[in-house]
Amino acid sequence: MLERFTFPDLDSAYESFLKHSGLEECVILQTCNRVELFGCTNSADLGKIKKTWASVAGLEENAFKENLEISKGTDAYTHLLKLTSGLDSLVIGEEQILSQVKESISTAKGLKASGDNLNTLFDKAIKIGTRVRQATGISKGSLSIGSMAVNLAEENIDDLKSKHILLIGTGEAASLVAKSLKKREIDFLVTSRTFERSKAFAETAGGTPMPFEQATANFKSIDVLFVATIAPYFLVTHDRVQEAMQSRKDGMLIMDLSNPRTVDDKVSTIDKIKVMNLDQIAEMVEKNMKNRMGLVSSAEHIINEELPVVEAAMKRLEVEPIVTNVFKEIDQARVKELKKALQMLGEKDEQKIRIIDQLTQAIVEDIMSIPMNNLRKASEQGDAEILKTVKRLFDYKTKE
Ligand SMILES: NC(=O)c1ccc[n+]([C@@H]2O[C@H](COP(=O)([O-])OP(=O)(O)OC[C@H]3O[C@@H](n4cnc5c(N)ncnc54)[C@H](OP(=O)(O)O)[C@@H]3O)[C@@H](O)[C@H]2O)c1
Structure with a gap:
């Protein structure tokens, strides 16, 4: 399901969202567990956003019915802080999501898809996520998806060390399994x-490389199989496993870390075959999480403490263009009147x-700084009325 919502080409996804969705800024975060779109606009039109998403990902619009979660304002900030702190990950506290968030904002910046609002929000969220991890140690004891899979294999098979193990995949998930083994x-x-890739992987992550065809066509000597690939079809088919089972007495344990799965569901119907996938790993994760609940609540405590700071920073961004504009207009008037006065005086002395x-500048600053600072404060406190009044007073127009 997640796969259907994924954007196959990020550059063109960004281009379409900026052109057609009505969003003024956007950041896309897509990982193997989530596809998220962060947007910023004065007038959100969900219909347009979904339409753009559907056209970029090649979806029919009703696909969104039960599969879309929407958060706004403070809820969206909280969500991003939980993400960067690792609280919304399958493996609580895992580090990867923080790098993925960093990568997303840097891609969006590079494509000029994000602006002041999302840059500020992501910058704060990354700092807070880092602080949460340092202050609680939540990332230290966290088990990777790879070690969870190996733990689960150990729970389900006697003496794992003596077994013949095959790992299919040489990507990120496979390297987590390899590290744990x-x-x-x-x-x-x-x-x-x-084969070159398997050799390079073996050199850095461990294991003995084996040619792909040889490995996948011949499971008969394998006791435990870990599969972690992004193959868009079943790599481990019913026929191949059944054939392998004909010439062996013992069973076989297959751990499929792939999402979407790359082990055919029918494989689990074969006698003495046990297939485990990310769902079982998720159950184990839950057990692990229960033991770490104390850390989770300390992390949530820090997030709740930081949230008002983030909200204030975001609200300040709303008022900053008005403050800049007011100062700019007043300064233009000051410079105009100054020129007139100097001409009348015929003053030449530098x-x-x-x-x-300097005198005229000081007068403007003295008069304006108190009301402008009060405006900033009122805006941080969410006083929308004062913003409206100031916009009317100074005849300030936004793109609504
Ligand atoms: N990364 C994680 O932390 C994580 C966590 C949970 C689940 N997962 C799941 O694990 C799977 C792998 O993720 P990843 O992050 O490791 O991806 P990755 O780093 O992109 O690695 C992808 C792997 O898939 C192999 N591959 C690609 N197309 C293939 C095909 N048609 N047939 C056979 N092998 C193919 C690639 O090797 P070659 O191109 O050399 O064949 C590579 O080993 C995904 O389904 C993902 O959802 C990952």
């Missing part, structure tokens, strides 16, 4: 479509001109 000094074979110039 290596840490326990467990030998394994590793395969990927290109030092005197500088003094008069």
Whole structure:
């Protein structure tokens, strides 16, 4: 399902959202667990956003019916803070999401899709996420998806170390499995479509490389199979596993970390075959999470403390263009009147001109700084009325 909502080409997705969705700024975050769109606009039109999403991802519009969650304002800020702190991850406290958020905002910045609002929000969220992790240590004890899978294999098979293990995949998820096997000094074979890639993986992550066709066509000597690829079809089919089982007495444990799955569901109907996938890993994650509930509540405590700071910073952004504009207009009037006065005086003395110039600047700043600072404060406190009044008083027009 998640796959259907994914944007196959980020550049063109950004281009379409900026052109057609009515969003003034946007950031896309897509990982193997989520596809999220962060947007900023004065007048959100959900219909337009969904239409753009559907056309970029090649979806029919009713696909959104039960699969879309929408958060606005403070709820959206809270969500992003939980993301960067690792509280919304399958494995609580995992580090990867923080890098993925950093990567998303840097891509959006590069494409000029994000502006002052989302840049400020993401910048704050990344800092707070880092602070939460440092202050609570939530990332330290967190088990990776790979070690969860290996733990689960250990729970389901006797003496894992003595078994023949094959790892299909050489990407990020596979390297987490490899890291965990290596840490326990467990030998394994590793395969990927290109043998060169398997060899390079084995050199850095461990394992013995094996050619892909040889490995996938011959499961009969394998006791435990870890699969972590993004293959868009079943790599482990019913026929291949059944054939392998004909010449062996023992069962086989298959751990599919892939999402979407790359082990055919029918494989689990074969006698002595046990297939486990991300759902079972998620159950284990829940157990792990219960033990870490104390850390989660400390992390939430920091997030709740930081939330008003984020809200204030975001609200300040609403008022800043008005403040800048008011100062700019007043300064233009000051410069115009100053020129007139200097002409009337026929003043040529540079030092005197500088003094008069500084005098007019000081008067403007003295008069304007108190009301403008009060405006900033009122805006931080969410006083929308005062913003409207100031806009009317100074004849300030926004793109509504
Ligand atoms: N990364 C994580 O933390 C994480 C967590 C949970 C679940 N997962 C799931 O694990 C799977 C792999 O994710 P990843 O992050 O490791 O991806 P990745 O880093 O992009 O690696 C993808 C792997 O899939 C292989 N591959 C791609 N197309 C293939 C095909 N047609 N046939 C066979 N192999 C193919 C690639 O190797 P070759 O191109 O050399 O064949 C590579 O080993 C995904 O389904 C993901 O949803 C990942």
